[in-house]
Amino acid sequence: MTALGFLYPGHSGEDDYPRMEQLLGSDIRVDLVHTDIGEDAHRVDALREMGSPQRLAAGMAELRSAGAEAVVWACTSGSFVHGWEGAQDQVRDLATTAGVPASSTSFAFAHAAAEVGARRVAVGATYPDEVARLFEEFLGAAGLDVVAVVSSGVVTAAEVGRWTESEVLALARAADHPSAEAVLLPDTALHTVAHLPLLEKELGKPVLTANQVTVWEALRLTDRRVNAPELGTLFRREPVVQT
Structure with missing residues (x-):
């Protein structure tokens, strides 16, 4: 069993995660912990606060106890608003707190x-x-x-x-x-x-x-590849070798 951990801000599109768990197969578990978003606003200052170390750390104990083998901050805007370097710092802090490989949805899109x-x-x-x-x-x-x-x-x-x-x-x-x-x-x-x-x-x-690449990123961090055509091209092709 591969256990994937996600920190998800608030309650909006989280229904996508149990749906993906069903499509991925019985040996993959998707554990979702909701973080406090503070103010629900697509505004730069609010988004930076949403992804603050304190808010992310608050959800980690539950994911650690669930045995998550990788953790992804399931929020795009709450990571890229910090810029490339700031988003990297955010992920490094998350990995240190989690004790397992970590990433965010912003980096998931790039990968x-x-x-x-x-x-x-x-x-x-x-x-x-x-x-x-x-x-x-x-x-x-x-x-x-x-x-x-x-x-x-x-x-x-x-x-x-x-x-x-x-x-x-x-x-x-x-x-x-x-x-x-x-x-x-x-x-x-x-x-x-x-x-x-x-x-x-x-x-x-x-x-x-966003939710699709977030789960794929967690699988990547655990060195898992899953063929799930219902989840799009990302889940049904061989890796591309860049030249």
């Missing part, structure tokens, strides 16, 4: 894009433009070429958590760009797992979503 062979990406963000542009900067620091960014301007995670399949699909379509090799939807508050087959069918290319 997942490499996995599917995508260097040019488009971003469909639920966030206000100011926050979305910080994600663009983060991806640039990871060596990705962001060819398009669409911002929806949603202020709270609670609102994002209520989005329907049609709204998620509309965001992905709006973000897509002819030169993009993958489309990224970077909000863990957004329910996307049930929509992945439709998203990739409609766009004709890999679609990477």
Whole structure:
């Protein structure tokens, strides 16, 4: 049994995690601990506080007792708002506290894009433009070429958590760009797992979503590869060797 640990801010799109656990197979366990988000606002100062060391450390005891073999901070905006270096510091602190390998959803996107062979990406963000542009900067620091960014301007995670399949699909379509090799939807508050087959069918290319890449990142940290076609291209192809 491989035990994966996740620190998830508040309550919005967490239903994606038990769904993924079902699709991954009986020898993988997904343990989710909810962290206190403070103020629910897609605003830079609130997002930085959401990912503060104190808030993340508060959830670690439960994950340690559950035997988590890797821990991922399941929040994109609560990591990339610290910048590349700050997000690395955040992950290092998390690994020290957890005593196991750790990462965050922001780094998961960078690693997942490499996995599917995508260097040019488009971003469909639920966030206000100011926050979305910080994600663009983060991806640039990871060596990705962001060819398009669409911002929806949603202020709270609670609102994002209520989005329907049609709204998620509309965001992905709006973000897509002819030169993009993958489309990224970077909000863990957004329910996307049930929509992945439709998203990739409609766009004709890999679609990477926050909760999807978060679980894949935890598997990567534990050296597990799982064939789960329902979870999109990321979970059904061999690793890409970059040249």
